[in-house]
Amino acid sequence: MLTWSLYWTVRECLVTRKPIAVFDSGLGGLSVVRELRRSLSCEDIVYFGDTARVPYGIKSRRTVAKFALEDARFLLQFEPKLIVAACNTASALAMDELEEKLPVPVVGVVKPGARAAVQLADGAPVAVIGTEATISSGAYTAAIRTLSAQQEVIGQACPLFVPLVEEGRDSDDPIVKLTVETYLSSLREAGIHVIVLGCTHYPLLKEAIAEYLGPLVRIVESGRETAHAVREVLQRGENLCAEERTGTLQCHVSDNPTRFRRIGSRFLDEEIEHVELVEPEQYIASAASDRKEK
Amino acid sequence: MLTWSLYWTVRECLVTRKPIAVFDSGLGGLSVVRELRRSLSCEDIVYFGDTARVPYGIKSRRTVAKFALEDARFLLQFEPKLIVAACNTASALAMDELEEKLPVPVVGVVKPGARAAVQLADGAPVAVIGTEATISSGAYTAAIRTLSAQQEVIGQACPLFVPLVEEGRDSDDPIVKLTVETYLSSLREAGIHVIVLGCTHYPLLKEAIAEYLGPLVRIVESGRETAHAVREVLQRGENLCAEERTGTLQCHVSDNPTRFRRIGSRFLDEEIEHVELVEPEQYIASAASDRKEK
Numbered sequence: 001m002l003t004w005s006l007y008w009t010v011r012e013c014l015v016t017r018k019p020i021a022v023f024d025s026g027l028g029g030l031s032v033v034r035e036l037r038r039s040l041s042c043e044d045i046v047y048f049g050d051t052a053r054v055p056y057g058i059k060s061r062r063t064v065a066k067f068a069l070e071d072a073r074f075l076l077q078f079e080p081k082l083i084v085a086a087c088n089t090a091s092a093l094a095m096d097e098l099e100e101k102l103p104v105p106v107v108g109v110v111k112p113g114a115r116a117a118v119q120l121a122d123g124a125p126v127a128v129i130g131t132e133a134t135i136s137s138g139a140y141t142a143a144i145r146t147l148s149a150q151q152e153v154i155g156q157a158c159p160l161f162v163p164l165v166e167e168g169r170d171s172d173d174p175i176v177k178l179t180v181e182t183y184l185s186s187l188r189e190a191g192i193h194v195i196v197l198g199c200t201h202y203p204l205l206k207e208a209i210a211e212y213l214g215p216l217v218r219i220v221e222s223g224r225e226t227a228h229a230v231r232e233v234l235q236r237g238e239n240l241c242a243e244e245r246t247g248t249l250q251c252h253v254s255d256n257p258t259r260f261r262r263i264g265s266r267f268l269d270e271e272i273e274h275v276e277l278v279e280p281e282q283y284i285a286s287a288a289s290d291r292k293e294k
Numbered sequence: 295m296l297t298w299s300l301y302w303t304v305r306e307c308l309v310t311r312k313p314i315a316v317f318d319s320g321l322g323g324l325s326v327v328r329e330l331r332r333s334l335s336c337e338d339i340v341y342f343g344d345t346a347r348v349p350y351g352i353k354s355r356r357t358v359a360k361f362a363l364e365d366a367r368f369l370l371q372f373e374p375k376l377i378v379a380a381c382n383t384a385s386a387l388a389m390d391e392l393e394e395k396l397p398v399p400v401v402g403v404v405k406p407g408a409r410a411a412v413q414l415a416d417g418a419p420v421a422v423i424g425t426e427a428t429i430s431s432g433a434y435t436a437a438i439r440t441l442s443a444q445q446e447v448i449g450q451a452c453p454l455f456v457p458l459v460e461e462g463r464d465s466d467d468p469i470v471k472l473t474v475e476t477y478l479s480s481l482r483e484a485g486i487h488v489i490v491l492g493c494t495h496y497p498l499l500k501e502a503i504a505e506y507l508g509p510l511v512r513i514v515e516s517g518r519e520t521a522h523a524v525r526e527v528l529q530r531g532e533n534l535c536a537e538e539r540t541g542t543l544q545c546h547v548s549d550n551p552t553r554f555r556r557i558g559s560r561f562l563d564e565e566i567e568h569v570e571l572v573e574p575e576q577y578i579a580s581a582a583s584d585r586k587e588k
Contacts, residue, residue, distance in 0.1 A: 052357050053347050058460070060550045063346050066574075160469070163457045166352070175454070175476060178469055256354045280360075284578070 021080035026054030028200030029086030057131025092139035113222030114143035130198030171208035315374035320348035322494030323380030346548035351425025386433035407516030408437035424492030465502035
């Protein structure tokens, strides 16, 4: 009996107490962290935001894959039990490479968002909105069609949404309302039932989007679905933390911690206590070797 | 007589034929190149756009200075006779460091813009619009006050203008019109006589800005003023090309040459023939050593 209890205590310390690592091109991934902290409150989280090279959404597949791998490898030093690619662009463009090259399970935001969309679609077209790179990659469409081969999917890039959110504009803002109308009018006309918010910034404009599309259109937040997917993966591996405690959050950025704290708290929905500035050598060098770490 | 003529021929080959190097965080600097090609048509130009790390306008002084120095040092391999920091953010945040560490004359866009603004102000307040980083640096205000100590200057960050332009929206676009009105209404009320377009993207929205502010407000394009400043520096050093030929343009980018060509041609006002993709080692490594090259 004692041995068994000792086994579980040691296991608790060795595996389940390891943190979940989350990376993003910048601060948007904090909206995914918010969902993780809500549904997996006792987990410790280590976050890396690549604010020196943000945004990824206008960059090439090759560059996004390189940056994403560097971000994830930086986080390996914290010995995470799982890595979340909270950035939609990175999930859309670099998931295969991340899964192949990282020694721990990786959860992206595209597949969970796609799964929820298919469950809600009910035969009507699904819309996916995201950055230029996410939409033109066709990753959401591919993920949705894997689950439901005939599903109609309409992609729409909404490049102004990120700067609108980062500037602090919310759903009541006239520029936001006009921009939402401009991007989404063709989706409304197409009679969509479901829209996937395929960018971590977009939940902050959810009200304006919901108001414009009307109450019959269901909104899928990829971040929220990702938190469910993380729980499933951890549960399957018996790595879920089950203690009665509030997990810690450690944030690291490659530039401008002050801006990260100021704007990021709106994404996280709580104050960000402390942010560590990471030097280029710490994340660029860590990816210099191209060896497979698996 | 022959010796004298030989001297000038050799000099022509050795100095005046050297290219002008221009760098920018991305493709915006092509609006400065356009002005250079108009007023200094026989000069060869080598351009580097750091499209892998664009934009600089939301980043810290430290990071912008590091990136700007890497960009400029990459261009040294072409043995330029002069380097233009076409990026307003880099000119605002890193000019001292560039001037100190580079072995050739450097012309930024802030001082030329400031000089033109002072000449036109006529006692009324001057407005400067630019990125978050340019405006909060206060660099334009400082440059203007050096020339005219009592000059009133009003800075206004316009973070949506860059993504609006990059998305291909022009002055007739309803979102552009509403955004212009939102950012500039307080400047109009303040009775400004002059507005400085302190970002290389903004000339593409000039019509909307002019229409909103009315015909009495003079618009200063920092890029155009910079071309005049480059001419003066080259003339002073007797390095101006005086041949009857059309100079070449060589473009290099750190990411996404296709997007650069597609969007960049609107800034340049001509097709971009060929763009070279530069590997990270070529520009990041070149700045690794911190030695003074002067």
